[in-house]
Amino acid sequence: MTIAAKALGAPSRAEDTTQExxxxxxxxxxxxxxxxxxxVILLFIIxxxxxxxxxxxxxxxxxxxxxxxxxxxxxxxISSDGRLHILGVDHLGRxxxxxxxxxxxxxxxxxxxxxxxxxxxxALLGALAGFYGGRTDMILSRINEFMLTIPQxxxxxxxxxxxxxxxxxxxxxGFVNKLLSALLLAPEREAQKVVVxxxxxxxxxxxxxxxxxxxxxxxxxxxxxxxxxxAVGASDARIIxxxxxxxxxxxxxxxxxxxxxxxxxLESALSFLGLGxxxxxxxxxxxxxxxxxxxxxxxxxxxxxxxxxxxxxIGFNFIGDGLRDALDPRLKR
Amino acid sequence: xxNYLIRRIFQMGLVILLAAVFVYFLFNISPGGPLAGIQQQQxxxxxxxxxxxxxxxxxxxxxPIRFTRWLIGFPTGPIxxxxxELFANTPVGCYLPRYDxxxxxxxxxxxxxxxxxxxxxELPRLHPPIKTSKGILRFDFGLSTVxxxxxxxxxxxxxxLGATVELMSISLLLSLLLGVPIGIxxxxxxxxxxxxxxxxxxxxxxAMPTFFFGLLLILLFSVFxxxxxxxxxxxxxxxxxxxxAVRPYEIASWLPLVQPGSFADRLIHLLxxxxxxxxxxxxxxxxxxxSSMLEVMRQDYVxxxxxxxxxxxxxxxxxxxxxxxxxxxxxxVLALPGLFAGAIITETIFAWPGMGRLYYDALSRSDxxxxxxxxxxxxxxxxxxxxxxxxxxxxxxxxxxxx
Numbered sequence: 001m002t003i004a005a006k007a008l009g010a011p012s013r014a015e016d017t018t019q020e021x022x023x024x025x026x027x028x029x030x031x032x033x034x035x036x037x038x039x040v041i042l043l044f045i046i047x048x049x050x051x052x053x054x055x056x057x058x059x060x061x062x063x064x065x066x067x068x069x070x071x072x073x074x075x076x077x078i079s080s081d082g083r084l085h086i087l088g089v090d091h092l093g094r095x096x097x098x099x100x101x102x103x104x105x106x107x108x109x110x111x112x113x114x115x116x117x118x119x120x121x122x123a124l125l126g127a128l129a130g131f132y133g134g135r136t137d138m139i140l141s142r143i144n145e146f147m148l149t150i151p152q153x154x155x156x157x158x159x160x161x162x163x164x165x166x167x168x169x170x171x172x173x174g175f176v177n178k179l180l181s182a183l184l185l186a187p188e189r190e191a192q193k194v195v196v197x198x199x200x201x202x203x204x205x206x207x208x209x210x211x212x213x214x215x216x217x218x219x220x221x222x223x224x225x226x227x228x229x230x231a232v233g234a235s236d237a238r239i240i241x242x243x244x245x246x247x248x249x250x251x252x253x254x255x256x257x258x259x260x261x262x263x264x265x266l267e268s269a270l271s272f273l274g275l276g277x278x279x280x281x282x283x284x285x286x287x288x289x290x291x292x293x294x295x296x297x298x299x300x301x302x303x304x305x306x307x308x309x310x311x312x313x314i315g316f317n318f319i320g321d322g323l324r325d326a327l328d329p330r331l332k333r
Numbered sequence: 334x335x336n337y338l339i340r341r342i343f344q345m346g347l348v349i350l351l352a353a354v355f356v357y358f359l360f361n362i363s364p365g366g367p368l369a370g371i372q373q374q375q376x377x378x379x380x381x382x383x384x385x386x387x388x389x390x391x392x393x394x395x396x397p398i399r400f401t402r403w404l405i406g407f408p409t410g411p412i413x414x415x416x417x418e419l420f421a422n423t424p425v426g427c428y429l430p431r432y433d434x435x436x437x438x439x440x441x442x443x444x445x446x447x448x449x450x451x452x453x454x455e456l457p458r459l460h461p462p463i464k465t466s467k468g469i470l471r472f473d474f475g476l477s478t479v480x481x482x483x484x485x486x487x488x489x490x491x492x493x494l495g496a497t498v499e500l501m502s503i504s505l506l507l508s509l510l511l512g513v514p515i516g517i518x519x520x521x522x523x524x525x526x527x528x529x530x531x532x533x534x535x536x537x538x539x540a541m542p543t544f545f546f547g548l549l550l551i552l553l554f555s556v557f558x559x560x561x562x563x564x565x566x567x568x569x570x571x572x573x574x575x576x577x578a579v580r581p582y583e584i585a586s587w588l589p590l591v592q593p594g595s596f597a598d599r600l601i602h603l604l605x606x607x608x609x610x611x612x613x614x615x616x617x618x619x620x621x622x623x624s625s626m627l628e629v630m631r632q633d634y635v636x637x638x639x640x641x642x643x644x645x646x647x648x649x650x651x652x653x654x655x656x657x658x659x660x661x662x663x664x665x666v667l668a669l670p671g672l673f674a675g676a677i678i679t680e681t682i683f684a685w686p687g688m689g690r691l692y693y694d695a696l697s698r699s700d701x702x703x704x705x706x707x708x709x710x711x712x713x714x715x716x717x718x719x720x721x722x723x724x725x726x727x728x729x730x731x732x733x734x735x736x
Contacts, residue, residue, distance in 0.1 A: 149715055149716060149719050150712050151670070151674065151711050151712065157693070159359060161704075269544060296573075306549070309545060313541070314537065314541070
């Protein structure tokens with residue numbers, strides 16, 4: 001099309017305006033999915049709130065109001081120096097609004113890190129397996145199948161229990177630590193523990209991306225354009241990275257969006273059971289864990305971290321749904 | 334088929350062995366070791382105390398020996414062939430390691446040598462067979478270290494099995510009885526209000542975290558009735574946890590007292606956990622049945638059945654449903670290991686004394702033999718269930734042939 005357009009010169013412009021760009025078509029289809037759009041807006045609000053957390057909140061993350069007698073205190077409570085606790089304070093007297101925003105930052109960062117690492121890793125391995133086939137494919141696929149059969153949650157729990165009890169800290173270069181602690185708004189020591197959890201969640205995170213990309217690579221590598229690429233002397237790495245992976249990216253994108261929701265729930269579940277992110281670092285999961293102990297006297301407590309958690313989880317699922325509708329070529333217009 | 338079966342069973346054995354090795358190494362080789370916590374908590378622990386503690390966890394043995402003892406209960410002493418003790422003087426471990434002085438207060442002091450070796454002939458004395466397991470491959474999981482100290486892990490597992498089977502079987506049955514008809518009806522009446530409603534519900538079911546849903550139920554049925562006692566005194570209040578009550582209690586003033594241990598008591602305690610589990614099983618199942626029904630109903634033979642003038646009910650129940658349920662069988666079979674494993678999160682929230690909660694307790698209280706046993710049995714059951722699912726698939730669908 002582009003070559004033809006160049007050759008014909010002027011008329012091509014008229015044609016270009018009638019032919020929408022791929023991106024526009026996708027965007028138009030996505031915007032038809034009302035719930036996905038609403039989710040994008042809601043998630044955008046939560047995202048920006050968590051990004052601006054230190055600006056919005058008026059309390060430090062771990063500040064304990066010593067003179068306040070009521071702990072936990074309901075939303076709208078006034079601190080001893082006359083400031084407003086918008087969502088009340090928790091059992092130690094820490095401002096819940098502040099902690100929920102900081103928790104959003106931690107939970108979302110974990111989810112994004114996990115999904116980024118595991119989708120990249122899974123897609124790369126999947127492309128390798130599908131492209132080369134043979135023994136590479138067999139070994140990787142068997143590992144994948146094996147991990148799909150073993151029960152996930154118990155294994156994740158035991159791994160994080162063991163690593164938690166032994167206080168494992170990864171040897172990361174200094175600038176990575178600084179970057180992480182800036183991202184999570186937490187001291188470096190806490191940030192390092194979060195990294196351990198991220199890696200634990202990656203263990204099972206790459207499975208679906210692997211399967212998707214392997215399937216795509218299997219069909220793509222048998223197509224004529226790959227043969228043509230080989231004929232012009234493209235290296236395997238170039239074929240995989242520039243042609244196979246970009247062509248199989250659409251399902252990976254949908255999968256990433258769906259698994260963002262899944263990972264947030266999984267991380268919260270681990271933290272809720274006390275085997276994920278540990279107390280002073282707040283996440284929605286460990287906030288719910290504390291809320292559980294006090295919910296009989298203070299029933300609003302579990303709702304404070306629970307509602308954003310549900311919104312984010314359902315939101316990512318709707319967005320994934322919308323993306324699937326938008327990117328699926330079978331439903332083309 | 335026979336060939337396939339033999340190969341699959343062989344593979345299964347390999348997977349189980351791999352699972353055992355994986356779990357063991359995860360536990361033993363990961364940094365720190367089981368004693369890291371103790372060394373950290375009690376700085377003034379003497380070298381002899383530490384040696385005794387190490388021996389207690391069999392850490393005085395070298396890890397290959399430890400591993401085979403854990404796996405198959407071998408060796409327990411010198412190997413006797415025709416009255417001769419072989420390898421009796423082979424060192425199999427080190428009772429008193431010599432630590433590097435400079436790394437003394439560290440988390441893991443560097444070991445430079447050994448002051449007192451453990452020899453194979455000493456094994457029966459230092460680690461008597463009563464205290465060591467016959468190996469997990471022979472289903473001896475050793476002794477519990479914390480929860481029921483020095484009692485066999487299997488006793489503990491058996492004592493919790495009843496509660497889990499009760500909870501899981503009821504909820505599995507309920508989600509089958511609800512999920513399958515809902516799926517069928519949604520497919521038959523595609524795009525109807527009913528379909529939209531349940532598609533939305535199952536969508537929420539797949540995105541909602543179980544633990545928050547459980548907490549919401551407790552809020553709704555156990556907490557709010559207390560707060561609303563004056564305004565709405567007739568609202569019943571459900572107990573938020575456990576399997577049975579200890580003393581008589583009332584759930585609403587207009588109902589008689591519930592006696593602990595009675596049928597009503599058991600039923601009332603089951604309501605919320607069963608509700609949560611049913612909801613979360615039902616959601617994906619009804620979705621699965623719906624889509625597989627929709628696919629089958631597009632097939633030519635269903636049109637043929639209709640064209641023959643059969644009643645719509647016969648077409649759906651006899652011609653479409655039977656074929657739609659074929660792939661569903663495998664999914665249901667995969668849920669069966671849950672009958673043993675229970676539901677970790679739900680059981681924890683509702684303090685249900687089942688397997689899932691036992692596992693959670695074992696992890697949080699560091700009762701590793703219990704945790705390892707749970708993981709091993711669950712993995713074993715999952716592998717078996719997968720195999721059964723695949724075999725069932727060929728039985729219910731003769732079109733599928735394995736090579």
